[in-house]
Amino acid sequence: xxxRLISLLATSLLVPHAGAVDFVRQIQLVNGRxxxxxxxxxxxxxxxxxxxxxxxxxxxxxxxxxxPAFSPFTLLDAAVGTAVRANVSLSSNLIDLTVLxxxxxxxxGSDPSGSALPQLLAEKTIGAxxxxxxxxxxxxxxxxxxxxRADQPFAATVAVGRLPTESADLPEGVPTKxxxxxxxxxxxxxxxxxxxxxTGQGTYDQxxxxxxxxxxxxxxxxxxxxxxxxTRAIGEESFTASVKLGDSRAAxxxxxxxxxxVCSARIEGIEAGKTYQEAPPEARVVLxxxxxxxxxxxxxxxxxxxxxxxxxxxxxxxFSINTxxxxxxxxxxxxxxxxxxxxxxxxxxxxxxxxxxxRQPERITHISxxxxxxxxxxxxxxxxx
Numbered sequence: 500x501x502x503r504l505i506s507l508l509a510t511s512l513l514v515p516h517a518g519a520v521d522f523v524r525q526i527q528l529v530n531g532r533x534x535x536x537x538x539x540x541x542x543x544x545x546x547x548x549x550x551x552x553x554x555x556x557x558x559x560x561x562x563x564x565x566x567p568a569f570s571p572f573t574l575l576d577a578a579v580g581t582a583v584r585a586n587v588s589l590s591s592n593l594i595d596l597t598v599l600x601x602x603x604x605x606x607x608g609s610d611p612s613g614s615a616l617p618q619l620l621a622e623k624t625i626g627a628x629x630x631x632x633x634x635x636x637x638x639x640x641x642x643x644x645x646x647x648r649a650d651q652p653f654a655a656t657v658a659v660g661r662l663p664t665e666s667a668d669l670p671e672g673v674p675t676k677x678x679x680x681x682x683x684x685x686x687x688x689x690x691x692x693x694x695x696x697x698t699g700q701g702t703y704d705q706x707x708x709x710x711x712x713x714x715x716x717x718x719x720x721x722x723x724x725x726x727x728x729x730t731r732a733i734g735e736e737s738f739t740a741s742v743k744l745g746d747s748r749a750a751x752x753x754x755x756x757x758x759x760x761v762c763s764a765r766i767e768g769i770e771a772g773k774t775y776q777e778a779p780p781e782a783r784v785v786l787x788x789x790x791x792x793x794x795x796x797x798x799x800x801x802x803x804x805x806x807x808x809x810x811x812x813x814x815x816x817x818f819s820i821n822t823x824x825x826x827x828x829x830x831x832x833x834x835x836x837x838x839x840x841x842x843x844x845x846x847x848x849x850x851x852x853x854x855x856x857x858r859q860p861e862r863i864t865h866i867s868x869x870x871x872x873x874x875x876x877x878x879x880x881x882x883x884x
Contacts, residue, residue, distance in 0.1 A: 521617075525549055527557035556626020558749070562617040624742075624749035628673045632709075632740035632752035633658040640792065640854040646757040647722070648790060649732040651855050653756055655717040657740065659709045674742035677751065679707040683724055685734040691824040699734070701725075709740075722758045730761040733788075733825075759825050760788045762795070764849040764863040768832070774869040778839070782832035784816055784849055788825040794818070795851040795863070797830075799838035804846045804865045811838035816849075842871050 521540040526533065527550075538547050549559070625631075635656040638647035647653045659677050685699030686692060693700065703723060709715065724732035739753040768782035789795055796817040800810030815833040820826050832847070839845070846867045850860040 521561070521563045523547055523549075524560040524562060525557055526560070556624060556629055559623050559625065560619055561621040563620055621753055622750045623753075624744075624751055628663075629744075629749065630659065630661045630674055630677050630742055630751055632660075632677050632679070634679070634738050634740060634752045634754040636738065636754045636756040638756070638854075642792065642854075644755065644757065646759060646791070648853065648855055649722055649724075649730050649758055649760050652719050652721055655720060655738055655754075656714065657707075657709065657717070657738075657752075658714045659740075660712050662710070662712050672745065674744065676708055676710040677740050677742055678748075679709070679738055679740045681705050681707075682737045682739065683734060684737075685724060685726075688733060691733070693734070724758055731788075732758055733760050734758050759790060762786065762788045762790060762793070762825070762851060762863060764795075766832075766847060766849065766864060766866045769847070769866055769868055771866050772868065774871050776870075776872055778835040779832075779868075782835060782847075784830050784832060786818065786826075786828045786830065786849075789818070789820060789828065789851070790853045791820065791822045791824055791826070793820060793851050793853045795828075795849065797832055797847055797849050799835055799845055799847045801840055801843060801845055803844060803867060804848070806862060808846075808848075810846075810848065813837070839870060842873060843869070845870055 523538045523540060525536045525538070534550075536550050538549070540547060549557070635658075636645040636653055637656070638645065638651060638653040640646055640648075645653070657679060662677065663673060663675060681703045683701060683703065684693040687694065705723075707717070722729075722732055722736055724734045724736070726732050735755050735757045737753060737755040739750055741748040741750045743749075764787070765785045766782070767785060769779050784797055786795060794817070797813045798810035799813060800808050802808075813832055813834050816830045818828050818830050835847070844867055846865055848865040849863045851863055852858055852860050855861075
Protein backbone atom coordinates (compact mmCIF):
# COMPACT_ATOMS: atom_id res chain seq x y z
CA UNK A 500 0.00 0.00 0.00
CA UNK A 501 1.32 3.46 -0.89
CA UNK A 502 -0.56 6.67 -0.24
CA ARG A 503 1.06 9.81 -1.56
CA LEU A 504 -0.50 12.46 0.64
CA ILE A 505 -2.71 12.64 3.69
CA SER A 506 -4.17 15.67 5.41
CA LEU A 507 -4.12 15.73 9.19
CA LEU A 508 -5.84 18.26 11.45
CA ALA A 509 -3.51 19.24 14.25
CA THR A 510 -4.84 21.31 17.11
CA SER A 511 -2.63 22.22 20.04
CA LEU A 512 -4.33 21.68 23.40
CA LEU A 513 -1.54 23.38 25.32
CA VAL A 514 -0.40 26.98 25.33
CA PRO A 515 3.33 26.85 24.51
CA HIS A 516 5.76 29.61 25.36
CA ALA A 517 6.45 32.15 22.66
CA GLY A 518 8.61 30.62 19.96
CA ALA A 519 7.73 27.01 20.78
CA VAL A 520 6.96 24.80 17.78
CA ASP A 521 4.55 21.88 18.02
CA PHE A 522 4.93 18.95 15.64
CA VAL A 523 3.32 15.83 14.21
CA ARG A 524 5.42 12.66 14.38
CA GLN A 525 4.97 10.02 11.67
CA ILE A 526 6.25 6.50 12.39
CA GLN A 527 6.23 3.68 9.82
CA LEU A 528 8.16 0.78 8.33
CA VAL A 529 9.96 1.45 5.05
CA ASN A 530 11.95 -1.42 3.55
CA GLY A 531 12.12 -3.11 6.92
CA ARG A 532 13.39 -0.03 8.72
CA UNK A 533 11.52 2.11 11.22
CA UNK A 534 11.37 5.68 9.93
CA UNK A 535 10.40 8.60 12.13
CA UNK A 536 9.60 11.93 10.53
CA UNK A 537 8.65 15.11 12.41
CA UNK A 538 6.58 17.84 10.73
CA UNK A 539 6.58 21.20 12.55
CA UNK A 540 3.32 23.06 13.19
CA UNK A 541 3.63 26.80 13.60
CA UNK A 542 -0.04 27.43 14.39
CA UNK A 543 -2.67 26.06 16.75
CA UNK A 544 -4.74 24.58 13.93
CA UNK A 545 -4.51 23.83 10.24
CA UNK A 546 -3.43 21.03 7.93
CA UNK A 547 -0.12 19.34 7.27
CA UNK A 548 1.01 16.91 4.60
CA UNK A 549 2.44 13.59 5.63
CA UNK A 550 5.25 11.64 3.99
CA UNK A 551 4.05 8.82 1.66
CA UNK A 552 2.57 5.86 3.57
CA UNK A 553 4.15 2.52 2.75
CA UNK A 554 3.66 -0.98 4.12
CA UNK A 555 0.75 -1.74 6.41
CA UNK A 556 0.29 1.83 7.58
CA UNK A 557 1.70 4.52 9.85
CA UNK A 558 1.29 5.95 13.32
CA UNK A 559 0.74 9.69 13.72
CA UNK A 560 1.36 11.43 17.04
CA UNK A 561 0.70 15.06 17.93
CA UNK A 562 3.17 16.70 20.32
CA UNK A 563 3.17 20.17 21.88
CA UNK A 564 6.24 21.95 23.17
CA UNK A 565 6.24 24.12 26.24
CA UNK A 566 9.81 25.34 25.89
CA PRO A 567 11.05 27.47 22.96
CA ALA A 568 14.60 26.13 23.35
CA PHE A 569 13.71 23.00 21.37
CA SER A 570 12.98 22.68 17.68
CA PRO A 571 11.38 19.56 16.19
CA PHE A 572 13.02 19.80 12.74
CA THR A 573 14.33 16.23 12.93
CA LEU A 574 14.29 13.27 10.55
CA LEU A 575 15.30 9.99 12.16
CA ASP A 576 16.06 6.73 10.39
CA ALA A 577 16.02 4.30 13.28
CA ALA A 578 17.06 0.72 12.68
CA VAL A 579 14.75 -1.74 14.42
CA GLY A 580 15.72 -2.08 18.05
CA THR A 581 18.53 0.48 17.84
CA ALA A 582 18.83 3.28 20.34
CA VAL A 583 19.16 6.68 18.69
CA ARG A 584 20.07 10.09 20.06
CA ALA A 585 18.81 13.27 18.42
CA ASN A 586 18.48 16.98 19.04
CA VAL A 587 14.93 16.91 20.43
CA SER A 588 13.73 15.87 23.82
CA LEU A 589 10.86 13.45 24.41
CA SER A 590 9.27 11.61 27.25
CA SER A 591 9.22 7.79 27.11
CA ASN A 592 6.01 7.58 25.04
CA LEU A 593 7.74 5.79 22.17
CA ILE A 594 9.66 3.20 24.13
CA ASP A 595 8.97 -0.36 22.96
CA LEU A 596 6.32 0.52 20.40
CA THR A 597 5.25 -2.64 18.53
CA VAL A 598 2.11 -1.65 16.58
CA LEU A 599 2.14 -2.53 12.86
CA UNK A 600 5.33 -4.53 13.32
CA UNK A 601 7.23 -1.37 14.26
CA UNK A 602 9.62 -1.83 17.15
CA UNK A 603 10.98 1.50 18.29
CA UNK A 604 13.41 2.00 21.15
CA UNK A 605 14.37 5.65 21.01
CA UNK A 606 16.31 7.48 23.69
CA UNK A 607 16.21 11.10 22.66
CA GLY A 608 18.27 13.91 24.16
CA SER A 609 17.18 15.15 27.56
CA ASP A 610 16.73 18.77 28.52
CA PRO A 611 19.77 19.85 30.61
CA SER A 612 17.94 22.82 32.12
CA GLY A 613 15.07 20.73 33.46
CA SER A 614 12.44 22.65 31.48
CA ALA A 615 9.14 21.05 30.54
CA LEU A 616 9.28 18.47 27.75
CA PRO A 617 6.91 18.24 24.80
CA GLN A 618 3.79 16.25 25.58
CA LEU A 619 1.94 13.66 23.53
CA LEU A 620 -1.57 15.03 22.91
CA ALA A 621 -3.06 12.57 20.43
CA GLU A 622 -2.20 9.42 18.50
CA LYS A 623 -3.80 7.76 15.49
CA THR A 624 -2.94 4.74 13.37
CA ILE A 625 -3.72 4.75 9.63
CA GLY A 626 -3.58 1.80 7.24
CA ALA A 627 -5.34 -0.01 4.38
CA UNK A 628 -7.40 -2.33 6.60
CA UNK A 629 -7.52 -0.29 9.77
CA UNK A 630 -10.95 1.06 10.82
CA UNK A 631 -11.34 4.70 11.71
CA UNK A 632 -13.19 6.41 14.54
CA UNK A 633 -13.90 10.08 15.08
CA UNK A 634 -14.82 10.94 18.67
CA UNK A 635 -16.44 14.22 19.64
CA UNK A 636 -17.10 15.27 23.24
CA UNK A 637 -19.50 18.15 23.84
CA UNK A 638 -21.14 19.95 26.76
CA UNK A 639 -23.23 23.08 27.25
CA UNK A 640 -19.96 25.02 27.09
CA UNK A 641 -19.03 25.47 23.38
CA UNK A 642 -15.37 26.19 24.19
CA UNK A 643 -12.62 24.15 22.46
CA UNK A 644 -10.89 22.04 23.65
CA UNK A 645 -14.01 20.49 25.24
CA UNK A 646 -14.66 21.23 28.89
CA UNK A 647 -17.48 20.98 31.40
CA ARG A 648 -18.22 21.54 35.06
CA ALA A 649 -17.96 18.68 37.54
CA ASP A 650 -21.71 18.60 38.18
CA GLN A 651 -22.78 18.93 34.53
CA PRO A 652 -23.38 16.23 31.88
CA PHE A 653 -21.65 15.89 28.54
CA ALA A 654 -22.10 13.73 25.45
CA ALA A 655 -19.84 11.55 23.32
CA THR A 656 -20.42 11.03 19.61
CA VAL A 657 -18.47 8.25 17.91
CA ALA A 658 -18.37 7.90 14.11
CA VAL A 659 -17.02 4.46 13.14
CA GLY A 660 -15.99 3.75 9.57
CA ARG A 661 -14.10 1.25 7.39
CA LEU A 662 -15.09 -1.77 9.46
CA PRO A 663 -15.32 -4.73 7.05
CA THR A 664 -18.62 -6.37 6.21
CA GLU A 665 -19.17 -10.06 6.91
CA SER A 666 -18.98 -10.88 3.22
CA ALA A 667 -15.73 -9.06 2.61
CA ASP A 668 -12.75 -11.16 1.50
CA LEU A 669 -10.03 -9.86 3.79
CA PRO A 670 -6.59 -11.01 4.95
CA GLU A 671 -6.38 -12.84 8.24
CA GLY A 672 -6.15 -10.64 11.32
CA VAL A 673 -8.05 -7.67 9.93
CA PRO A 674 -9.87 -5.88 12.81
CA THR A 675 -13.63 -6.47 12.88
CA LYS A 676 -14.55 -4.24 15.83
CA UNK A 677 -13.54 -1.00 17.49
CA UNK A 678 -13.14 -0.80 21.26
CA UNK A 679 -13.38 2.48 23.16
CA UNK A 680 -11.80 2.92 26.59
CA UNK A 681 -12.42 5.73 29.07
CA UNK A 682 -9.44 7.01 31.05
CA UNK A 683 -8.78 9.89 33.44
CA UNK A 684 -6.07 12.19 34.74
CA UNK A 685 -6.37 14.28 37.89
CA UNK A 686 -5.02 17.84 37.81
CA UNK A 687 -2.91 19.76 40.28
CA UNK A 688 -5.28 22.32 41.81
CA UNK A 689 -2.80 25.16 41.41
CA UNK A 690 -1.13 24.38 38.08
CA UNK A 691 -4.20 22.79 36.43
CA UNK A 692 -2.13 20.08 34.74
CA UNK A 693 -1.60 16.33 35.41
CA UNK A 694 1.20 15.16 37.69
CA UNK A 695 4.45 14.57 35.80
CA UNK A 696 5.09 11.28 37.60
CA UNK A 697 1.87 9.73 36.32
CA THR A 698 0.03 9.63 39.65
CA GLY A 699 -3.67 10.31 39.60
CA GLN A 700 -4.20 8.57 36.27
CA GLY A 701 -6.12 5.43 35.39
CA THR A 702 -8.67 3.61 33.27
CA TYR A 703 -12.31 3.10 34.21
CA ASP A 704 -13.88 -0.35 34.11
CA GLN A 705 -16.48 1.02 31.71
CA UNK A 706 -15.78 0.24 28.05
CA UNK A 707 -17.60 0.30 24.70
CA UNK A 708 -17.46 -1.90 21.60
CA UNK A 709 -18.62 -1.14 18.05
CA UNK A 710 -18.90 -3.93 15.49
CA UNK A 711 -20.54 -2.00 12.68
CA UNK A 712 -20.07 1.30 10.91
CA UNK A 713 -22.17 4.31 11.80
CA UNK A 714 -22.49 7.28 14.12
CA UNK A 715 -23.31 6.54 17.75
CA UNK A 716 -24.20 9.04 20.49
CA UNK A 717 -23.72 8.51 24.21
CA UNK A 718 -25.72 11.30 25.91
CA UNK A 719 -25.98 12.21 29.57
CA UNK A 720 -22.45 11.21 30.61
CA UNK A 721 -21.06 12.45 33.92
CA UNK A 722 -17.46 12.64 35.05
CA UNK A 723 -16.24 9.88 37.36
CA UNK A 724 -12.97 11.38 38.58
CA UNK A 725 -11.96 9.72 41.85
CA UNK A 726 -12.10 11.88 44.96
CA UNK A 727 -14.00 12.58 48.15
CA UNK A 728 -16.22 15.32 46.72
CA UNK A 729 -17.57 14.89 43.16
CA THR A 730 -18.35 18.61 42.79
CA ARG A 731 -14.73 19.48 43.63
CA ALA A 732 -13.29 17.14 40.98
CA ILE A 733 -10.63 18.61 38.69
CA GLY A 734 -8.93 16.84 35.81
CA GLU A 735 -9.73 15.36 32.42
CA GLU A 736 -11.34 12.30 30.89
CA SER A 737 -10.33 10.80 27.56
CA PHE A 738 -12.23 8.46 25.25
CA THR A 739 -9.86 6.47 23.04
CA ALA A 740 -10.95 4.12 20.25
CA SER A 741 -8.57 1.34 19.30
CA VAL A 742 -8.33 -1.90 17.30
CA LYS A 743 -6.33 -5.05 17.86
CA LEU A 744 -3.39 -5.56 15.53
CA GLY A 745 -1.56 -8.78 16.32
CA ASP A 746 -0.62 -8.73 19.99
CA SER A 747 -1.00 -4.96 20.28
CA ARG A 748 -3.70 -2.34 20.16
CA ALA A 749 -3.57 0.70 17.87
CA ALA A 750 -5.41 3.94 18.60
CA UNK A 751 -7.66 5.06 15.75
CA UNK A 752 -9.37 8.02 17.41
CA UNK A 753 -9.53 9.91 20.67
CA UNK A 754 -10.92 12.99 22.38
CA UNK A 755 -10.45 14.57 25.80
CA UNK A 756 -12.72 16.75 27.93
CA UNK A 757 -11.54 18.88 30.84
CA UNK A 758 -13.46 18.74 34.12
CA UNK A 759 -13.45 21.89 36.25
CA UNK A 760 -14.82 22.03 39.83
CA VAL A 761 -17.95 23.79 40.99
CA CYS A 762 -16.90 27.18 42.35
CA SER A 763 -17.30 28.12 46.00
CA ALA A 764 -17.52 31.41 47.88
CA ARG A 765 -17.08 32.61 51.45
CA ILE A 766 -18.43 35.91 52.80
CA GLU A 767 -16.10 37.46 55.36
CA GLY A 768 -16.57 40.48 57.64
CA ILE A 769 -20.25 39.73 58.31
CA GLU A 770 -21.58 37.46 61.06
CA ALA A 771 -24.79 35.59 60.32
CA GLY A 772 -27.69 36.81 62.48
CA LYS A 773 -25.73 39.70 63.99
CA THR A 774 -27.35 43.13 64.35
CA TYR A 775 -25.53 46.02 62.63
CA GLN A 776 -26.19 49.75 62.89
CA GLU A 777 -24.52 50.37 59.52
CA ALA A 778 -23.01 48.45 56.62
CA PRO A 779 -20.11 46.25 57.82
CA PRO A 780 -17.03 48.15 56.59
CA GLU A 781 -14.73 45.15 56.11
CA ALA A 782 -17.14 42.88 54.24
CA ARG A 783 -15.71 40.94 51.31
CA VAL A 784 -16.17 37.73 49.31
CA VAL A 785 -13.48 35.09 48.81
CA LEU A 786 -14.09 33.23 45.51
CA UNK A 787 -12.50 29.88 44.66
CA UNK A 788 -12.40 27.92 41.39
CA UNK A 789 -14.53 30.29 39.35
CA UNK A 790 -15.49 28.60 36.08
CA UNK A 791 -13.24 29.78 33.19
CA UNK A 792 -16.19 31.45 31.45
CA UNK A 793 -18.19 33.15 34.18
CA UNK A 794 -19.53 36.38 35.65
CA UNK A 795 -19.84 36.44 39.44
CA UNK A 796 -21.39 39.12 41.63
CA UNK A 797 -23.19 39.74 44.95
CA UNK A 798 -26.66 41.15 45.53
CA UNK A 799 -28.57 42.29 48.62
CA UNK A 800 -32.28 42.26 49.35
CA UNK A 801 -34.54 42.63 52.41
CA UNK A 802 -35.82 39.49 54.10
CA UNK A 803 -34.63 35.94 54.60
CA UNK A 804 -32.88 33.89 51.84
CA UNK A 805 -35.18 33.07 48.91
CA UNK A 806 -33.91 31.48 45.68
CA UNK A 807 -34.82 33.46 42.58
CA UNK A 808 -35.09 36.80 44.34
CA UNK A 809 -33.84 39.78 42.37
CA UNK A 810 -32.01 42.16 44.66
CA UNK A 811 -29.72 45.15 44.35
CA UNK A 812 -26.49 44.22 42.60
CA UNK A 813 -23.30 45.36 44.28
CA UNK A 814 -20.99 46.68 41.52
CA UNK A 815 -17.90 46.44 43.73
CA UNK A 816 -18.27 42.66 43.82
CA UNK A 817 -18.58 42.00 40.07
CA PHE A 818 -15.87 39.69 38.67
CA SER A 819 -15.84 38.50 35.05
CA ILE A 820 -13.37 36.06 33.46
CA ASN A 821 -12.86 34.31 30.12
CA THR A 822 -9.80 32.11 30.52
CA UNK A 823 -8.65 28.52 29.94
CA UNK A 824 -8.67 27.46 33.61
CA UNK A 825 -10.50 28.30 36.88
CA UNK A 826 -9.60 31.47 38.77
CA UNK A 827 -9.63 32.61 42.40
CA UNK A 828 -10.45 36.14 43.54
CA UNK A 829 -11.23 38.34 46.53
CA UNK A 830 -13.77 41.12 45.95
CA UNK A 831 -15.02 43.83 48.33
CA UNK A 832 -18.61 44.49 49.34
CA UNK A 833 -18.12 48.24 49.54
CA UNK A 834 -21.59 49.30 48.50
CA UNK A 835 -23.88 47.22 50.74
CA UNK A 836 -25.71 50.32 51.98
CA UNK A 837 -27.08 50.93 48.45
CA UNK A 838 -29.50 48.07 49.09
CA UNK A 839 -30.72 49.32 52.47
CA UNK A 840 -34.32 50.39 52.98
CA UNK A 841 -36.09 50.06 56.28
CA UNK A 842 -34.45 48.39 59.25
CA UNK A 843 -34.86 44.64 59.47
CA UNK A 844 -33.43 41.40 58.07
CA UNK A 845 -31.21 41.57 54.98
CA UNK A 846 -29.68 38.81 52.86
CA UNK A 847 -26.54 38.97 50.74
CA UNK A 848 -26.20 36.34 47.99
CA UNK A 849 -23.23 35.53 45.77
CA UNK A 850 -24.32 34.47 42.28
CA UNK A 851 -22.46 33.15 39.25
CA UNK A 852 -23.38 32.97 35.56
CA UNK A 853 -21.75 30.28 33.40
CA UNK A 854 -22.56 28.48 30.12
CA UNK A 855 -24.65 26.06 32.20
CA UNK A 856 -28.18 26.48 33.60
CA UNK A 857 -29.02 28.34 30.36
CA ARG A 858 -26.75 31.13 31.58
CA GLN A 859 -29.12 31.97 34.41
CA PRO A 860 -27.60 33.01 37.77
CA GLU A 861 -26.80 30.25 40.26
CA ARG A 862 -26.43 30.95 43.96
CA ILE A 863 -23.06 29.99 45.43
CA THR A 864 -23.52 31.16 49.02
CA HIS A 865 -25.52 33.59 51.14
CA ILE A 866 -25.66 35.18 54.58
CA SER A 867 -28.34 37.10 56.52
CA UNK A 868 -27.98 39.77 59.19
CA UNK A 869 -30.08 42.37 61.03
CA UNK A 870 -30.00 46.10 60.35
CA UNK A 871 -31.11 48.42 63.18
CA UNK A 872 -30.07 52.04 62.73
CA UNK A 873 -32.63 53.53 65.22
CA UNK A 874 -31.22 53.91 68.72
CA UNK A 875 -33.73 54.04 71.61
CA UNK A 876 -32.71 55.97 74.74
CA UNK A 877 -34.59 55.38 77.95
CA UNK A 878 -34.09 58.02 80.70
CA UNK A 879 -35.74 59.04 83.99
CA UNK A 880 -36.06 62.61 85.23
CA UNK A 881 -36.72 63.59 88.92
CA UNK A 882 -37.06 66.90 90.75
CA UNK A 883 -35.92 67.47 94.34
CA UNK A 884 -37.19 70.44 96.43
